[in-house]
Amino acid sequence: MNSDARGQQMPARIAAELRTLIHTGTVPPGGRFQGERELAQEFSVSRATLRQALKVLQEEGYIEVRRGPYGGAFVTSLGAPLTAWKEQMASDFAPMDDLFDFRVGVEMAAARFAAERRTDEDIVRMRESTERLATAVGREQLRLHDARFHECVAEASGSSRLLNMVREVRGELFLPVDFLRDDDTQDHSDILGAIIDSNPDLASQRMMEHIEHTREQLRKLVRTA
Template identity: 50%
Template sequence: MDLELTSGRIPHSLAASLRARIHMGELRPGERFSAERELAEQFGVSRVTLREALRVLQSEGYIEVRRGPHGGAYVTDLSEPAQAWRDRMIAESAALDELFDLRIGIEMATARFAALRSTRDDHEIMREATDALRKVSTQVQFRVADSQFHAAVAAAARSARLSAAVRQLRGELFTPLDILDLGVTPEEDADQHEAILSAIQTRDPERAETLMCVHIERTRATFKGILAIEAASPE
């Protein structure tokens, strides 16, 4: 489910939805967006509205528009928006904590409900995402596999609103792991996912939500540590 497109600010809401896809690795550096007609139909907007949204992303450095036979909107290397995001988080440290506080609350709830409501099919999807995480060879693949696991837990909670909230929060938390080394190895992350999955499979909601909290708090601490180092570094 994509971010809600509010009628008063549809181009900016659409830009936010596309931006979230990039942040989560669903659209990767160098990847071409779908054709304008397809995207417009997918989101139920006019091509004029879509172009306005793409102009917003272009102005922020997320995409470049190429002409010619292979033309279209392509995701950039993300260096410009990644640096802008880091600068904002350094300047507004409370904003980062607020994002993580809300993410912890939401994802603890998804882990609890997943332990109560999930099926074997859900467990298999989580297992596949965890196994994929152990096999990644690039930071972009790491980001995608990590997002797939958390999305699978949210889906297993059987709450469309919780799933949408998880997606929105992960979309706001820009984790350009291919640009910013967070010091988290795929194996370590997969081990934590494995423990969460085990708690969900054994129908232990308290343990599932506790492990999810520990997992996300670890990410918070790593993020803040990296940003603190960057803030202290000379220009």
């Protein structure tokens, strides 16, 4: 009914979308967003509103804004947000568990339907993401291609709603992704295999294990930090 008006205010909503781009590594530290005018148009929003969104991210320490030509909104090294996130997680891990429970649901379903419905083109895209992750160097690239694979699976599921949710969840995940597991590439490869074999149960099963591994990894990280 009101599918795209979930009730947040515009600035907060746009801030969330931009934050997602940072969390997923789409715009890495040091990277620059488009100009305010372009962004405003992209979000179908006035520049004033967009600027409020940028201000939120600025105060959260995600971006810093520079003026002049070659100015713009640049992603910081993310030190401040990382610290804030760790503190919050250390004091209460429940929200993260909640997020992962939901992630398990949407990504298992995505993997299942992907195994049933994937086209050859879907397979090409998923394979490419997997290979790029394998050869990625640097945290930013790892982060980006890890996120990209999960999106590709959701795309292959043919469900726009699942795709949106996969993206939304990913957008909330943030820095955990900074600490990718060494065997992520293998996980992705295994999942992809099951999808190619058109084995929905196996695909979703492996997706679940993959996500639960990540959850465990995160839990450890928070405990030791």
